[in-house]
Amino acid sequence: GEDVEQSLFLSVREGDSSVINCTYTDSSSTYLYWYKQEPGAGLQLLTYIFSNMDMKQDQRLTVLLNKKDKHLSLRIADTQTGDSAIYFCAESGKAAGNKLTFGGGTRVLVKP
Amino acid sequence: EPEVTQTPSHQVTQMGQEVILRCVPISNHLYFYWYRQILGQKVEFLVSFYNNEISEKSEIFDDQFSVERPDGSNFTLKIRSTKLEDSAMYFCASASGGQETQYFGPGTRLLVL
Numbered sequence: 001g002e003d004v005e006q007s008l009f010l011s012v013r014e015g016d017s018s019v020i021n022c023t024y025t026d027s028s029s030t031y032l033y034w035y036k037q038e039p040g041a042g043l044q045l046l047t048y049i050f051s052n053m054d055m056k057q058d059q060r061l062t063v064l065l066n067k068k069d070k071h072l073s074l075r076i077a078d079t080q081t082g083d084s085a086i087y088f089c090a091e092s093g094k095a096a097g098n099k100l101t102f103g104g105g106t107r108v109l110v111k112p
Numbered sequence: 113e114p115e116v117t118q119t120p121s122h123q124v125t126q127m128g129q130e131v132i133l134r135c136v137p138i139s140n141h142l143y144f145y146w147y148r149q150i151l152g153q154k155v156e157f158l159v160s161f162y163n164n165e166i167s168e169k170s171e172i173f174d175d176q177f178s179v180e181r182p183d184g185s186n187f188t189l190k191i192r193s194t195k196l197e198d199s200a201m202y203f204c205a206s207a208s209g210g211q212e213t214q215y216f217g218p219g220t221r222l223l224v225l
Contacts, residue, residue, distance in 0.1 A: 030211065042116075042218035043155070043203060088155065092211075099145070099157035099168060100205075100214060 002026040006089055006103035013111050018076040020106045022089030025070065029091040032065060033100065034074045037086045046074070046087075076108075084110045114138045116217035118204050124223045125194055133189045133220045135204030144187045145205040145214060146179065148172070155203065161187065162210070194224045 003025045012018045024032070030051050035043040049056045049063045049072070056063045062075040076083055089103040117136045125131050137144050146158040159169045161179055176192045187206075191198055201221050205214040 031213075033213070035216070042118075043205075043216035045213060045215060048213060090155075098210065099160060099170075100147070100155075101157070102147075102155040104154045 002029075002091065002093070002101040004089055004091055004101050004103035006087075006106045008104070008106065010106055010108045011111060012079050012108065014079060014081055016079055018074075018079045018083065018108055018110075020074045020076075020087050020089075020108065022072040022074075022103050023070055024072065024089070024091050024101075024103075026091055026093060026101070027070065028093050030098075031092045032063075032072050033090040033092070034061075034063065035088040035090060035102075037088065037105070039085075043088065079108075079110050081110045081112060084108060116204055116206055116215050118202075118217035118220050120220060121218065122221045122223075124225065127196055127224055128193050131191050131194055131222065133191075133202050133204075133222070135187045135189075135206075135217055136185050137187055137204065137206030138208075138215060139185070141206035141208050141215075143167075143207040143210055143212075143214075144179075144181070145207075146189045147203045147205065147216075148200040149203065149219075150197075150200040158189070191222075194222075196224050198222060199224045 033048040034046040060077045064073045086105040088105045090100040092098045144161040149155045160167045178190045201219045204217040207214045
């Protein structure tokens with residue numbers, strides 16, 4: 001079945017860039033997503049990329065997709081303390097109404 | 113901005129009791145989902161629902177689980193006889209189309225004692 005993996009933890013200094021990495025196994029993935037979860041809160045959609053794209057930029061966020069290696073990354077420029085959260089990578093397949101398969105989440109800690 | 117809402121935010125129940133978790137999806141959305149996250153584990157898909165029927169369910173979604181859209185706004189998940197291992201955060205999500213982005217609610221934290 002599909003599998004999505006992420007590193008567990010990332011520590012970064014305020015103002016630096018953060019890069020969160022994700023690998024997935026399903027070659028039929030159509031969309032890949034990044035969600036953010038703050039303590040006690042739900043899953044907030046940050047951004048997504050369609051599988052025929054290599055890169056997507058949205059303000060401080062840059063998503064890079066290497067479809068050959070099945071590798072997805074999220075770069076956060078000028079990381080702020082408010083960016084401290086758990087970041088989840090997720091993929092969806094081709095079927096209509098298709099489920100999301102999530103990674104385990106990367107906890108990002110931004111130090112002042 | 114429209115959002116998915118869920119009630120209650122927290123629920124504590126005794127093993128063997130029935131619970132109903134409620135969700136109000138975004139109003140023009142047609143696809144509805146339930147996911148759960150056991151503490152320290154991945155977010156797992158439970159079920160998807162479209163056109164008043166289940167379109168896909170995971171192996172977790174056994175006979176003790178059911179979903180319903182009783183009216184035009186609510187989407188519910190019922191667990192008929194709760195087990196200790198049902199303790200988790202349950203997330204509802206909705207989407208305007210089958211390939212469209214899923215928007216998540218804040219979750220219901222269920223604790224089974």
